[in-house]
Amino acid sequence: MYTTLLAIGIFLIIYALIITEKWNRAVVALLGASIMVLAGIVDVHQVFTHYIEWNTIALLIGMMILVTITNTTGVFQWLAIKTAKSVKGNPIHLLIMLSLLTAFASALLDNVTTVLLIVPITFSITRILKVNPVPYLISEVIASNIGGTATLIGDPPNIMIGAANKHLTFNSFLIHLGPIAAIILVVTLIMLYFIYRNKLMVSEEDKQQLVNLDENESIENIPLMKKSLFVLGLTIVGFTLHSILHVEASVIAFAGASLLLLIGLNEHQIEKTFASVEWTTIFFFAGLFTLVGGLQEVGVIKQIAKYVLDITNGDLSLAAIFILWISGIASATIDNIPFVATMIPLIQEMAASLGMAVNAPQINTLWWSLALGACLGGNGTILGASANVIVASIASKEGKGFSYMEFLKIGAPITLVSLIIANIYLFIRYL
């Protein structure tokens, strides 16, 4: 009993410290993990062999390396300028197109990476048009969270769910979450259109300035760009085939990254690329997995799973809807990564309590509910997802900040509509 209370205490304190964002979240998570081990709640061997989800970590590192190298070629800037020129500087069409571009990129790359690529270009394009960048930044973050919902590699919650469930392949995510993400994106873009269409004005002279830009000047290194796009394409094809090849998505990502490092970079550039991996995110994940492992070790997750089954009377349809809305609300208020890290073993325990396999169709519905709730809920508030926090802090640093309320006014209604659509989808397709 003492160990259980200690584990819960450590978990809650660390969770609270992460939410306050006063200290580096990776350091806080690693501190919590260390305390869990030092207190004897979880064995270090178990941590490394059982609790840390290496597939999640390897997939993230592999994709970070691939994107870092591709970004140095200037291809993303080229694409953004080309997109902006295609709408001839019309501000509301530009907002829709940049949001679409972000959503599409987010489906193939993780959200944080995508917004880090699109935000600098957004500042540049909106400045030349003399238009407020905030509506664009907010729309891009929202589109990024919706686009990321569509695939296994699009959003950290999906990466975690996919890594914990070998049977949920890249194609499963695409088939089950792709269509609903596309519908929600269309509805969201319509909402954004009506919210912003009368608030964005650009003079003809400034539109002409944009049209005069030469996007080809963005391309820095054509041979490397060709290699990067080839390897990135090959990696994505690999993701779609990973279940047929019986290879983990993380291995595909690592193989792609290794190939591009080998054929595209020299020794010095390789060192720089390794240094540019977002190690904070990686260590944050490792710490969280250990923290949640501590809770699993003392049986807390099992108890919560039983409680959820009790209040839903063991009805998995009700449990799916419950998980969707709880995940949506929780993810809107706290970062969805620690929440999903806690929910994964909980759903596994629910399956075990009902004597069902984790890959049973009924249990799969719970996984899709969790993915939809966690990813879409991230749009609820500025704190809902890592991408939101990062964009808000960059915008503030550049003197173009937006408040919690400013984001909430746009994000909350969109999240509510998204969750209602997701609820209807789950009901029609699975329940």
Add this chain to the structure above:
Amino acid sequence: MLTYQFDPTIVQMEERSNNEEIEIQIKLLQSEPYAKHMKQVKDFFDRNEIYTEALFYFCKNNEYRIIVRPDYYVDLILMLMRHRLLQKVEWKY
């Protein structure tokens, strides 16, 4: 006040400013090696974590537009000097 001079056979420059920012229009009359130097100036500002200190717009026919914040104006001028797009830089009081 920081003043500068450029070689009119290599580059044409025009500057406009308001309280919030300074805009510099540049036209290179000799592409080689100065177009490459312009990219090096841009790369310098791309490397840090501030996105709006100096925004570079590359247009056709070796024309460039740079919008720089007043607090980074001196850094920009010094970088242009370093890459020989300017001939002389001087403080005048």
